[in-house]
Amino acid sequence: MIRTEPARDGGEYDQLSGFLDFLREAVVLKCAGLTDEQARRSLVPSELTTIAGLVGHLTYVEHYWFEVVLDGRSNRWAARLDRDPDAEFREALTVPLGDLVAGYRAQCAVSREIAAKLEPESRVPFRGGSINLRYVLIHLVEETGRHAGHLDLLREMIDGRTGE
Secondary structure, three states: OOOOOOOOOOOHHHHHHHHHHHHHHHHHHHHOOOOHHHHHOOOOOOOOOOHHHHHHHHHHHHHHHHHHHHOOOOOOOHHHHHHOOOHHHHHHOOOOHHHHHHHHHHHHHHHHHHHHOOOOOOEEEEOOEEEEHHHHHHHHHHHHHHHHHHHHHHHHHHHOOOOO
């Protein structure tokens, strides 16, 4: 898989969504070639910070910010997260890595569809105020980038693989 470079001279939406897609592709690449056991391996003191757990978390993050916040759909994780605030991390440890990655990619496609219908300044109600698509895109660049960095470290610890 070759990562798509973000537009260097595009408009605001093109550049924000381009960088987010670049990072989403990094997440998928960090999983390539791993076994389920490797993806579930706990290598740091936080037992949930695994490759599988991070992919599960990022899938939930995409769902929450795009489907729930921007599109007003119900949060299909709400009940599970009420019982266990780390449910998306924990449940990912029981799912084959191929299914996790496919689910992440599918969720990102849904997120892209929702974002494509909005302008960066499009506002929706949020926590007693409002939020816009621009904020969500910037937040997802930050969140996905941070966790892609975690994936970099975990992947290197598993098999020495570095780079994109």
